[in-house]
Amino acid sequence: DVKVTQSSRYLVKRTGEKVFLECVQDMDHENMFWYRQDPGLGLRLIYFSYDVKMKEKGDIPEGYSVSREKKERFSLILESASTNQTSMYLCASSITTSGTYNEQFFGPGTRLTVL
Amino acid sequence: AQSVTQLDSQVPVFEEAPVELRCNYSSSVSVYLFWYVQYPNQGLQLLLKYLSGSTLVKGINGFEAEFNKSQTSFHLRKPSVHISDTAEYFCAVTMVSGYSTLTFGKGTMLLVSP
Numbered sequence: 310d311v312k313v314t315q316s317s318r319y320l321v322k323r324t325g326e327k328v329f330l331e332c333v334q335d336m337d338h339e340n341m342f343w344y345r346q347d348p349g350l351g352l353r354l355i356y357f358s359y360d361v362k363m364k365e366k367g368d369i370p371e372g373y374s375v376s377r378e379k380k381e382r383f384s385l386i387l388e389s390a391s392t393n394q395t396s397m398y399l400c401a402s403s404i405t406t407s408g409t410y411n412e413q414f415f416g417p418g419t420r421l422t423v424l
Numbered sequence: 425a426q427s428v429t430q431l432d433s434q435v436p437v438f439e440e441a442p443v444e445l446r447c448n449y450s451s452s453v454s455v456y457l458f459w460y461v462q463y464p465n466q467g468l469q470l471l472l473k474y475l476s477g478s479t480l481v482k483g484i485n486g487f488e489a490e491f492n493k494s495q496t497s498f499h500l501r502k503p504s505v506h507i508s509d510t511a512e513y514f515c516a517v518t519m520v521s522g523y524s525t526l527t528f529g530k531g532t533m534l535l536v537s538p
Contacts, residue, residue, distance in 0.1 A: 415469070
């Protein structure tokens with residue numbers, strides 16, 4: 310089974326802190342994604358990566374950055390956390406096969422509270 | 425760009441009753457369509473997907489969905505729900521070509537009561 314793990318289920322940080330959210334997948338997937346989930350807004354894509362050291366902005370990249378130094382690990386960074394970044398963060402991964410779509414597998418999520 | 429509209433934010437239903445969760449999409453290009461389910465305190469799990477072929481798609485846990493291109497809809501149905509189906513359901517689309525990024529709807533909370 311594909312497994313996507315996230316470093317913390319719950320995280321509490323203070324305004325202005327630098328925050329790292331870590332995601333690891335064990336299936337050698339090329340693609341990795343970071344979403345945030347807010348009530349009434351669904352999931353929104355923050356950043357994604359289709360290869361090591363490659364990154365692409367999603368729909369809401371402002372206030373975030375990412376790092377992908379190894380294929381299995383994709384980090385989301387909040388350079389200076391703000392209260393409006395309080396949210397559930399979900400990581401996902403998928404394989405690349407040309408000519409078809411491959412399912413994204415999701416981690417359990419990290420609920421981040423910024424005080 | 426594509427977008428997804430889930431017409432109901434919450435759907436209450438009694439156990440063993442049928443249910444339909446509605447999803448409409450908008451896109452200028454061909455898309456693939458999906459339904460994901462999120463049980464309380466868990467990540468998302470793929471329920472079913474439409475890539476091509478038959479417009480009636482069957483998924484896990486007895487759910488099915490029908491792709492209607494003319495109405496740009498992909499409604500999710502189950503003939504008889506269980507208490508354990510209580511969860512949030514998300515409709516999503518992705519373009520047939522390009523990066524496989526998903527655009528999600530805002531979600532529909534299915535509340536099944538005895």
